[in-house]
Amino acid sequence: MNDPLSWINNEIRTIEDRHLFRYLTEIESGQYPEIKIGGKNYILLASNNYLGLSTHPAVIEAASGALHKYGTSSGGSRLVSGSSDLHRELEEKIAAFKNTESAILFSSGYLANIGIISSLVGPGDVIYSDELNHASIIDGCRLSKAETRIYRHLDYDHLAELLNAEKIKGKRLVITDTVFSMDGDLADLKRLAELAENRGCILMVDEAHATGVLGERGSGATEYFGVEAKIPVVMGTLSKAVGSLGGYIAGSKKLTDFIRNRVRSYIFDTSLPAASLAASLKSIEIIETDFDRRRHLWELIKRFKEGIVDIGLEVLETNSAIIPVLIGEPDRAVRFSEYLREEGVYTPAVRPPSVPPGKSRIRASLMASHSMEQIEYALRAFRTVSSKFN
Numbered sequence: 001m002n003d004p005l006s007w008i009n010n011e012i013r014t015i016e017d018r019h020l021f022r023y024l025t026e027i028e029s030g031q032y033p034e035i036k037i038g039g040k041n042y043i044l045l046a047s048n049n050y051l052g053l054s055t056h057p058a059v060i061e062a063a064s065g066a067l068h069k070y071g072t073s074s075g076g077s078r079l080v081s082g083s084s085d086l087h088r089e090l091e092e093k094i095a096a097f098k099n100t101e102s103a104i105l106f107s108s109g110y111l112a113n114i115g116i117i118s119s120l121v122g123p124g125d126v127i128y129s130d131e132l133n134h135a136s137i138i139d140g141c142r143l144s145k146a147e148t149r150i151y152r153h154l155d156y157d158h159l160a161e162l163l164n165a166e167k168i169k170g171k172r173l174v175i176t177d178t179v180f181s182m183d184g185d186l187a188d189l190k191r192l193a194e195l196a197e198n199r200g201c202i203l204m205v206d207e208a209h210a211t212g213v214l215g216e217r218g219s220g221a222t223e224y225f226g227v228e229a230k231i232p233v234v235m236g237t238l239s240k241a242v243g244s245l246g247g248y249i250a251g252s253k254k255l256t257d258f259i260r261n262r263v264r265s266y267i268f269d270t271s272l273p274a275a276s277l278a279a280s281l282k283s284i285e286i287i288e289t290d291f292d293r294r295r296h297l298w299e300l301i302k303r304f305k306e307g308i309v310d311i312g313l314e315v316l317e318t319n320s321a322i323i324p325v326l327i328g329e330p331d332r333a334v335r336f337s338e339y340l341r342e343e344g345v346y347t348p349a350v351r352p353p354s355v356p357p358g359k360s361r362i363r364a365s366l367m368a369s370h371s372m373e374q375i376e377y378a379l380r381a382f383r384t385v386s387s388k389f390n
Contacts, residue, residue: 011122012063013043018330019329019330019334020330023328024091025037025065025346028186028371030054030244031047031049031054031055032044032052032176033052033369035346037317042341042344042345043085043345043378044291044345044346044347044367045347045364045365046348046363046365047365047367048209048239048365049241049243049367050209050240050241050284050297050321050365050368051212051218051243051287051293051294051295051367051368052338052367052369052370053243053244053287054244055243056283058282058286059283060277060279062279063244063275063276063279065278066177066274066275066278067274069171069274069324070086071256071273071274072273072275073270073273074270074271075270076271077288078105078271079260079267082270082271083271084277086274087105087271087272087277089332090105090281091248091256093280094236094248095250097217097287097288098220098222098228098236098250099223099229099320100228100234100250100251100252101251102250102255103248103249104245104266105247105272106246106247106249106265106266107245107269107270107272108246108247109237109246110136110139110247111247111265111266111269112235112247112248113136113139113140113206113235113281114140115139115262115263115264115265116140116204116259117137117140117143117175118143118144118206119144119259119262119263119264120144120171120173120202120233121146121171122144122145122146123146125144125147125168125170125171125173126146126147126148126166126170126171126172126173127147127148127174128148128149128151128163128172128174129148129149129151130150130153130154130175130176130187131152132153132183133151133180133264134208136206137175137177140230141175146173154185156191156192156195159195160195162207169382170198171202172195172199172201172202173201174201174202174203174204175204175205175206176206177205177206177208177209178209178210178214178220178222179209179213179221179320179322180209181208181209181320181322182324182355182361183316184316184318184320184323185316185318186210186214186320187221189205190226193230197230202233203231203233204233204235204294205233205235206224206235206236207220207221207234207235208237209321209322210213210224210320211236211237211241212240212287213241213297213320213321214320217231217287218241218287218347220236224235226300232252232255233249233251233255234250234251235248238247238276241287244277244283245272245276246272246277246280259288264281272318293368295319296368297366297367297368299372300366300368300370301320301323301366303376304323304375304378304379305323307375307376308379311386313325313326313382321365323363323364323365323366324350324362324364325362325363325364326361327360327361327362328358328359328360329360330351330352330360333350333360333362334360336349337349337362337385339385340362340382343381343384343385344381345377345381345382347362347363347365349361
């Protein structure tokens with residue numbers, strides 16, 4: 001019998017030849033500063049658990065209490081039987097946290113992005129998207145069937161040119177990450193808000209990697225730039241600095257009413273379980289009150305960036321807990337990562353298509369639960385590996 005999937009063999013060989021084949025690494029512990037792989041301990045520099053809240057005792061206790069009260073599953077979609085008092089409480093908490101009128105939960109940030117983008121715009125409309133936006137934004141743009149214009153990364157003069165170049169009868173949506181997941185740099189939300197307002201565009205931002213890290217209260221880039229009232233659509237996740245699971249859209253009540261009635265990735269998806277909801281509620285409470293945790297994270301970031309530069313490695317400009325150490329070609333990045341692991345540091349190489357060709361890197365990400373001693377240990381490992389490459 002002919003194998004209808006035999007063509008996959010050639011695809012896999014091509015991926016392997018380009019040093020782009022992916023493997024899974026099984027971690028035998030939680031997202032602590034030190035993890036266990038194959039029975040050995042490693043410093044973890046590859047987690048989006050930026051504030052260390054996924055292993056915070058109070059967050060675990062809150063999740064455990066909800067698990068015993070509500071069970072392991074929500075049992076259905078929000079519009080059938082899967083909406084609980086915890087869902088409402090968390091949506092109200094997020095709206096207050098993001099300083100918006102309302103908020104609505106999704107089971108993941110990916111579902112939030114593809115759902116809202118493909119519902120806000122469609123054929124006859126135009127989307128203006130930063131060239132380094134996350135894959136979930138890109139997929140949302142594709143699903144919408146709107147025309148998509150790509151502006152150069154953080155180049156708002158280019159965006160202005162695109163906005164001025166054509167007259168559109170339909171809706172226009174400008175969309176950007178606030179902190180970019182691979183480069184760790186920051187969008188200028190003041191400039192974007194001004195451009196969108198002057199050109200009559202909807203502005204949507206993705207706060208996934210900014211939430212918990214930026215802003216005096218840790219609310220994110222909208223707070224950091226003071227533009228909370230000027231951005232009508234704010235998306236975020238609960239799976240990174242919040243240390244739980246899920247995504248959300250924050251904005252006006254009419255926006256969340258629209259989502260509840262029109263967005264397919266909300267309507268037809270099983271809702272978040274109670275343990276995740278309770279964990280998020282407790283985490284946001286900690287983010288809003290434990291300022292020392294965020295200060296410590298920024299001290300670690302400063303020291304790590306300085307240390308990497310002192311070694312002579314190239315660090316891309318970053319304004320977040322994401323520190324991209326540029327290596328270049330995929331095979332070199334993979335070997336650099338393997339050498340780091342031999343030195344007791346776990347941080348995988350990031351290669352195309354996650355980053356552009358020639359810009360493979362070590363994407364180090366720090367957590368507030370790291371100690372300064374652990375960061376110094378990691379820096380010594382980077383120095384040792386760098387000397388091998390030299």
